[in-house]
Amino acid sequence: MSTNATLYDPKNLHLPDQELLRSGHLACPGCGAALGMRLALKALGPKTIVVIPACCWAVINGPYPFHALGVPVLQVAFETAAVSAAGIRAALHMKGRDDVAVLAWAGDGGTFDIGFQSLSGAVERNEDIIYVCYDNEAYMNTGIQRSSATPFGAWTTTTPEPDTKPEPKKNIVEILAEHRIPYAATASIAFPEDFVRKLQKARSIRGAKFIHLWISCPAGHKSEERLSVKIARLAVETGVFPLYEVEHGTRYTINHEPSFLDVTHYLELQGRFRHLTPEQIEFIRQSIRWEWQRLRAKVAMGESLPEPPVPPASHPRPS
Amino acid sequence: MKKLLKGNSAVAYGVKLARAEVIAAYPITPQTSIIEDLAAFVAKGELQATFVKVESEHSALAACIGAASAGARVFTATSAQGLALMHELIHWAAGARLPIVLADVNRAMAPGWSIWTDQNDTLSQRDTGWMQLYCASSQEVVDSVVQAYKVAEKVLLPVMIVLDAFFLSHTHEVVDVPEQTLVDRFLPPLDLPLRLDVERPGAFGNLVFPDRYMEFRYKIELAHREALEVWREVDREWGELVGRSYGLLEAYRLEDAETVLLTAGTPASTGKVAVDQLRQEGIPAGLVRLRLFRPFPAAELERLLSGLRRVVVLDRNCSYGHHGIFHQEVKSALYELPERRRPQVLGVVAGLGGRDITVADLAAILRQAHRGELAAPVTWWNVLQPEEEAVALAVAK
Numbered sequence: 001m002s003t004n005a006t007l008y009d010p011k012n013l014h015l016p017d018q019e020l021l022r023s024g025h026l027a028c029p030g031c032g033a034a035l036g037m038r039l040a041l042k043a044l045g046p047k048t049i050v051v052i053p054a055c056c057w058a059v060i061n062g063p064y065p066f067h068a069l070g071v072p073v074l075q076v077a078f079e080t081a082a083v084s085a086a087g088i089r090a091a092l093h094m095k096g097r098d099d100v101a102v103l104a105w106a107g108d109g110g111t112f113d114i115g116f117q118s119l120s121g122a123v124e125r126n127e128d129i130i131y132v133c134y135d136n137e138a139y140m141n142t143g144i145q146r147s148s149a150t151p152f153g154a155w156t157t158t159t160p161e162p163d164t165k166p167e168p169k170k171n172i173v174e175i176l177a178e179h180r181i182p183y184a185a186t187a188s189i190a191f192p193e194d195f196v197r198k199l200q201k202a203r204s205i206r207g208a209k210f211i212h213l214w215i216s217c218p219a220g221h222k223s224e225e226r227l228s229v230k231i232a233r234l235a236v237e238t239g240v241f242p243l244y245e246v247e248h249g250t251r252y253t254i255n256h257e258p259s260f261l262d263v264t265h266y267l268e269l270q271g272r273f274r275h276l277t278p279e280q281i282e283f284i285r286q287s288i289r290w291e292w293q294r295l296r297a298k299v300a301m302g303e304s305l306p307e308p309p310v311p312p313a314s315h316p317r318p319s
Numbered sequence: 320m321k322k323l324l325k326g327n328s329a330v331a332y333g334v335k336l337a338r339a340e341v342i343a344a345y346p347i348t349p350q351t352s353i354i355e356d357l358a359a360f361v362a363k364g365e366l367q368a369t370f371v372k373v374e375s376e377h378s379a380l381a382a383c384i385g386a387a388s389a390g391a392r393v394f395t396a397t398s399a400q401g402l403a404l405m406h407e408l409i410h411w412a413a414g415a416r417l418p419i420v421l422a423d424v425n426r427a428m429a430p431g432w433s434i435w436t437d438q439n440d441t442l443s444q445r446d447t448g449w450m451q452l453y454c455a456s457s458q459e460v461v462d463s464v465v466q467a468y469k470v471a472e473k474v475l476l477p478v479m480i481v482l483d484a485f486f487l488s489h490t491h492e493v494v495d496v497p498e499q500t501l502v503d504r505f506l507p508p509l510d511l512p513l514r515l516d517v518e519r520p521g522a523f524g525n526l527v528f529p530d531r532y533m534e535f536r537y538k539i540e541l542a543h544r545e546a547l548e549v550w551r552e553v554d555r556e557w558g559e560l561v562g563r564s565y566g567l568l569e570a571y572r573l574e575d576a577e578t579v580l581l582t583a584g585t586p587a588s589t590g591k592v593a594v595d596q597l598r599q600e601g602i603p604a605g606l607v608r609l610r611l612f613r614p615f616p617a618a619e620l621e622r623l624l625s626g627l628r629r630v631v632v633l634d635r636n637c638s639y640g641h642h643g644i645f646h647q648e649v650k651s652a653l654y655e656l657p658e659r660r661r662p663q664v665l666g667v668v669a670g671l672g673g674r675d676i677t678v679a680d681l682a683a684i685l686r687q688a689h690r691g692e693l694a695a696p697v698t699w700w701n702v703l704q705p706e707e708e709a710v711a712l713a714v715a716k
Binding site for chain 1 (some may be wrong): 340341343367368369371372373374375377378381382383384385386387388390391393407408411443515516517519520522523524525526527528531644
């Protein structure tokens with residue numbers, strides 16, 4: 001990790017000064033979702049409308065009449081973040097306000113599970129929205145139940161010991177990339193400049209943009225509040241959560257080459273993995289290696305392909 | 320301009336005249352031709368709107384909620400299963416006080432699959448906070464869609480415009496489509512007082528604790544009460560502009576009437592012919608058509624029916640385990656009358672799943688009621704008893 005020392009020094013961070021997350025919000029101490037929103041609005045600025053379905057942020061923004069953000073917020077039904085954002089975009093377009101960004105900000109349950117249909121529909125139509133899934137890998141707002149974003153072997157209240165989750169995490173970015181949207185990426189709260197750059201890039205692109213943001217959750221991961229950023233960093237540096245972006249479903253770019261620390265450094269800081277056996281940990285180790293081989297193969301595939309054909313002008317893609 | 324339009328096309332013309340800015344919809348029989356007409360208007364540039372072609376009815380209403388929250392005039396249409404799928408967001412739209420207009424073509428709920436008309440789909444949405452208006456002709460449909468936007472935007476509640484499958488949705492009638500300039504004078508562009516606006520960054524739909532939730536809901540109730548008078552005003556204003564108005568209830572031959580049929584939708588048109596027939600037979604029959612169902616015009620209904628001998632409520636719907644839904648509503652409204660002025664209220668459930676309700680049916684119902692032969696409180700009309708149905712099935716096999 002020493003090779004990345006300068007990257008991790010907060011004094012070396014270059015981030016926009018503007019703060020649109022105000023004090024008084026209701027996030028738990030050490031909440032990665034609050035840090036994520038703070039960074040997102042630094043990147044996108046005040047000309048942004050935020051759409052929040054049922055998720056932790058439906059509470060974090062504050063009860064009526066309070067409002068923690070310096071931008072407009074529309075809270076919507078659990079499964080509708082993407083399409084609600086598309087509706088706002090349609091209205092803004094009719095009013096000549098294409099300068100305003102529409103940010104759908106949903107948790108993993110609202111993205112991987114219940115909101116998946118409307119998300120798939122919206123990105124298939126290439127709606128001009130930025131969709132960020134802040135992923136804490138379970139239904140944390142309802143008290144830690146498994147979602148399809150929960151990783152193999154993790155404890156949750158619906159995957160109690162010894163019946164911890166047998167399936168691996170759904171690969172949401174690959175699924176979104178296969179919709180051939182202009183931009184899909186992963187990001188981490190431990191790599192704020194990378195996340196901010198990705199949001200700003202997303203804002204500059206017309207069409208559907210998807211960012212999968214890994215966040216810590218002390219309450220749900222059974223981790224120490226002070227370690228939230230460290231755990232998020234270890235998710236990247238152990239290779240559990242690669243940082244990469246995909247353009248038009250084809251061009252893959254790996255944004256950070258991890259040091260591939262042993263995954264136990266990541267697992268041992270989280271109570272949700274405390275029960276794992278050496279065999280289970282070895283499986284996780286092998287899975288990380290295999291997933292990276294697969295990711296590098298995708299990079300090579302993208303490099304080997306010519307540019308995709310462009311539709312005729314009479315049927316322009318919205319991007 | 321006079322046009323030959325089916326009910327569904329009348330909806331589309333109404334939406335075009337209202338200059339809806341965002342349309343989001345998903346196909347379902349028998350609604351689909353509404354959105355086909357609208358897609359053609361948008362494609363030809365006759366309607367300046369963004370049409371979001373969503374992947375479900377749930378998403379159709381979600382897109383409308385998003386767009387309306389940003390201040391756009393929006394429209395969607397659906398039927399039966401589609402409306403049921405929207406149910407969560409039907410509540411949401413009213414709770415968010417968004418002036419959305421939705422056309423529902425009444426279709427029976429599955430199973431078994433039916434594409435034909437009955438009213439259980441819309442009446443299952445009774446308690447959501449939406450206004451509901453039941454139409455009986457294509458002319459009324461085009462006029463009502465325009466009126467609906469005006470009322471919705473004044474009281475900040477969504478409106479469901481309801482038309483019967485096929486009997487209205489797919490039946491062609493001559494319709495006077497008003498001039499756009501007239502409609503523009505009647506219905507100015509939407510200027511929603513509170514909306515998503517980066518210059519005034521508010522939050523909509525936040526968590527509300529028990530100390531405030533009930534006040535939001537009380538305001539929905541107050542808006543409904545206000546809406547009764549607003550519907551009257553808007554209908555009157557429309558009448559002055561185009562020469563047509565409908566009232567909240569339509570009364571037909573109530574002078575000296577003793578037995579009155581009360582219903583909603585196209586059976587009311589059929590009922591008028593039956594009433595004429597009975598009058599010729601010397602039976603003092605009359606008819607009331609319920610046009611506005613929510614808010615419920617209870618006071619007006621009491622005034623119309625006070626002192627009559629009996630009212631037969633014809634429901635193309637049923638709240639299983641009790642009565643037809645209009646029957647319950649009418650009965651509860653008339654309970655406010657003093658006993659000596661209170662008519663007997665009988666219920667008939669008929670025409671579910673699109674079964675015909677003919678002039679002969681309605682004449683027979685009125686005749687039986689007049690002679691005191693109609694069973695109280697509810698008669699299922701023209702329906703086989705289970706043992707008869709078993710025989711019919713065996714014969715068919």
